[in-house]
Amino acid sequence: MPTDRFASAGAFAEGLTxxxxxxxxxxxxxxxxxxxxxxxxxxxxxxxxxxxxxxAQLSKIRYLKVISRTSVMHFKRREQSLRExxxxxxxxxxxxxxxxxxxxxxxxxxxxxxxxxxxxxxxxTYDRELSDIFAIQTDVALQIAAALQAELSPDExxxxxxxxxxxxxxxxxxxxxxxxxxxxxxxxxxxxxEHLEQAVARDPDYALAYATIGHAYTxxxxxxxxxxxxxxxxxxxxxxxxxxxxLDPGLAEAHAWLASLKFVCDYDWTGAELEFKRAIxxxxxxGETYGAYGLMLSALERYDEAIDVQQRAHELDPLGQRLDxxxxxxxxxxxxxxxxxxxxxxxxxxxxxxxxxxxxxxxLLNGMQEEGLAALERAVSLSPGNTIYLAQLGQALAxxxxxxxxxxxxxxxEELSRQRYVSPxxxxxxxxxxxxxxxxxxxxERAYDERAGGVFGIKGSFLLTTLRSHPRFEAxxxxxxxx
Numbered sequence: 001m002p003t004d005r006f007a008s009a010g011a012f013a014e015g016l017t018x019x020x021x022x023x024x025x026x027x028x029x030x031x032x033x034x035x036x037x038x039x040x041x042x043x044x045x046x047x048x049x050x051x052x053x054x055x056a057q058l059s060k061i062r063y064l065k066v067i068s069r070t071s072v073m074h075f076k077r078r079e080q081s082l083r084e085x086x087x088x089x090x091x092x093x094x095x096x097x098x099x100x101x102x103x104x105x106x107x108x109x110x111x112x113x114x115x116x117x118x119x120x121x122x123x124x125t126y127d128r129e130l131s132d133i134f135a136i137q138t139d140v141a142l143q144i145a146a147a148l149q150a151e152l153s154p155d156e157x158x159x160x161x162x163x164x165x166x167x168x169x170x171x172x173x174x175x176x177x178x179x180x181x182x183x184x185x186x187x188x189x190x191x192x193x194e195h196l197e198q199a200v201a202r203d204p205d206y207a208l209a210y211a212t213i214g215h216a217y218t219x220x221x222x223x224x225x226x227x228x229x230x231x232x233x234x235x236x237x238x239x240x241x242x243x244x245x246x247l248d249p250g251l252a253e254a255h256a257w258l259a260s261l262k263f264v265c266d267y268d269w270t271g272a273e274l275e276f277k278r279a280i281x282x283x284x285x286x287g288e289t290y291g292a293y294g295l296m297l298s299a300l301e302r303y304d305e306a307i308d309v310q311q312r313a314h315e316l317d318p319l320g321q322r323l324d325x326x327x328x329x330x331x332x333x334x335x336x337x338x339x340x341x342x343x344x345x346x347x348x349x350x351x352x353x354x355x356x357x358x359x360x361x362x363x364l365l366n367g368m369q370e371e372g373l374a375a376l377e378r379a380v381s382l383s384p385g386n387t388i389y390l391a392q393l394g395q396a397l398a399x400x401x402x403x404x405x406x407x408x409x410x411x412x413x414e415e416l417s418r419q420r421y422v423s424p425x426x427x428x429x430x431x432x433x434x435x436x437x438x439x440x441x442x443x444x445e446r447a448y449d450e451r452a453g454g455v456f457g458i459k460g461s462f463l464l465t466t467l468r469s470h471p472r473f474e475a476x477x478x479x480x481x482x483x
Contacts, residue, residue, distance in 0.1 A: 026062075026063045026065050027092060028064070028065035028066075028067075028093065029095060029112075030066075030071075030072050030089045030095070031058065031066070031067070031072060031095045032072055032075055032096050032097075033047070033051050034047045034097040034098055035047065035097070036098075037098050037099065038100055038101045040101075043099075043101050045175055045179035046101055046172070046175060047099040049174075050097070050108065051069070051097075052178070053137050054095070055069050056283075057138065057140075057141035057160050058141050058145070059284070060160055060252075061150055061156050062153070062156070063150050065091065065316070066285040066316070067089050067091060067316060068287035068288065069320075070317050070319060070320025071317050071318050071319040082118060085115070086115025087115075088318070090315070092114065093113065093114060093115055093144075093148060094112070095111070095144060096111050096113060097111070104129055106128060106130050106133060107125070108126045108128075108136055110123065110125075110140050121147050121148075122144070124139075124143065131168050133171070142157075164208045165199075165205075165206045165208075165209075167203040167206075170199045170206055171199075173196070173198045173209075174206065174212070176195040177193070177196035178196075179192075180195060181212070181215075181216055189216055189220060192216055193216050196212055196213045205247055206247075207243075207247035207248035207254065208244070208253065210240045210243045211241060211244035211253040213240040214240035214241035214244060214254070214258075216237075217236040217240065220233040221234040221264070221265070222453040222454075223423055223452070223453030224453075229450065230450055234451055238261055238265075241254050241258045241261065250282060252289070253283075256275070256276065256283075256289040258275050259272045259274075259292065259296075260292050264456050265451050267480040267481045268481070272296055273296070286316070287320060288317065288320075290309050290310070291310065291313040291317070291320075291321045291324055293309050294306045294313060297309060298324070298327070298328045298457070299457045299459060300459070300482075301331070301460045306328045307329070310325045319348075323354060325341055326338050327358055330361060330365060331460045331461070336366065339363065342359040342362045343359060343362075345359070346359050351382060353379045353383035353386065354379070356376070357376060360376035360378075360379065360392070361392070361462065361463075363375055364399070365462060369400055372396060376389065376392055376396050379392075385416070390412060391409065391426035394408075394409025394410055394430035394433065395429040395430050395432060395463060398433030398434045398435075399433050406434060410427075410430045410431075413426065423447060424450060425443070425444065425447040425452045426454075428440045428444045429463055431443060432463065437466065437470055440467060441470060441472040441476075445472070445476060448476060448479065458476070458480070459477060459480075459482045
């Protein structure tokens, strides 16, 4: 197996981009969001779903670079020329398409275009029954692979032809559920899970729907969207992902989310790495999987490997996977490089709260206190009520000697905790900044007990540096299999 052949995670990631004996980079394509030409605007979710599923099919082909959904969705309004989009995504070809749905009929038009010359490489119109939707997606993927001369193994061909469900209504519920998850708001996650549960109720063998339920609960447990204590969210995630793998052991998405659960919740680092490698073998084009794998490598302080893997994530998802490299550089003590990386992120998206928070710490760790505090304040203003930015600002204020303001941040966090779940990990930030190390450890130990989001990254955290010599911190690392 490929997992046995590579000396490091970085070598593994690089090996998957170059099939045996090939010296050049694989052909590259981005699937632009399919236009919804249906009379009903609510069919937007259906057009987006077709886009995502064609991406998912193409992503199974190792000898093809396919841009992830997060990045292509930035071009939904077609405000740039095809040449500009191709250059921004660093691909040679673009797939454009439209979807018109009326009752049980669907008309899909697709055309593959050379991004540099605007030359039409391939085009097809499909006018079929809705029940033929998977056959259409399969044909589009196979035609693109042939047009781009992408080598296709027998196993890849088999998996591309495999239909996720025989129930079209279940598929539509799945698309609606996935559409609700896109922005990862609390309301969206709950609605998304509701639709997905309806999908598996109609088709109890729908492995991909179970995997997506697992994804939703995992994100909820990590703290992306609230509503459940982490322990409960992770328990539900494990149940769903386990069921997905029982139904389809070759489902890349299920392996990826099982990997995340193993390191975020179980601190089973070896098991997680095996699952990540299996997921990437099955889907070599998932920027999201590479991003999560890089996060785990960074948590293990394997920084060079983490950066290699995160760079691969960025290549596949340049507008989605854009910040992890800067955070890893901070953890590795490469503060100048981190500052340059975080600055680029905020220049591209000035409204990205997490980008400003990371930039803030890059400034602070470079000795630029005023700029650092301003960037953290910007993060708080861009995402009001988000406790991680409020806590990090409180910690920075404490480190700057502005103790009264730091304690006000702590008071706000305590007030919010009486209304909804607030991660103990975030509370630990402020106490660390205030030099209250025993109190900080109380919160960190509680975060461990609750599997609260972020605690998996404590070993090399630049926010917890002053706690590293604390006996209780060292004991906690041992409990997490990090010592």
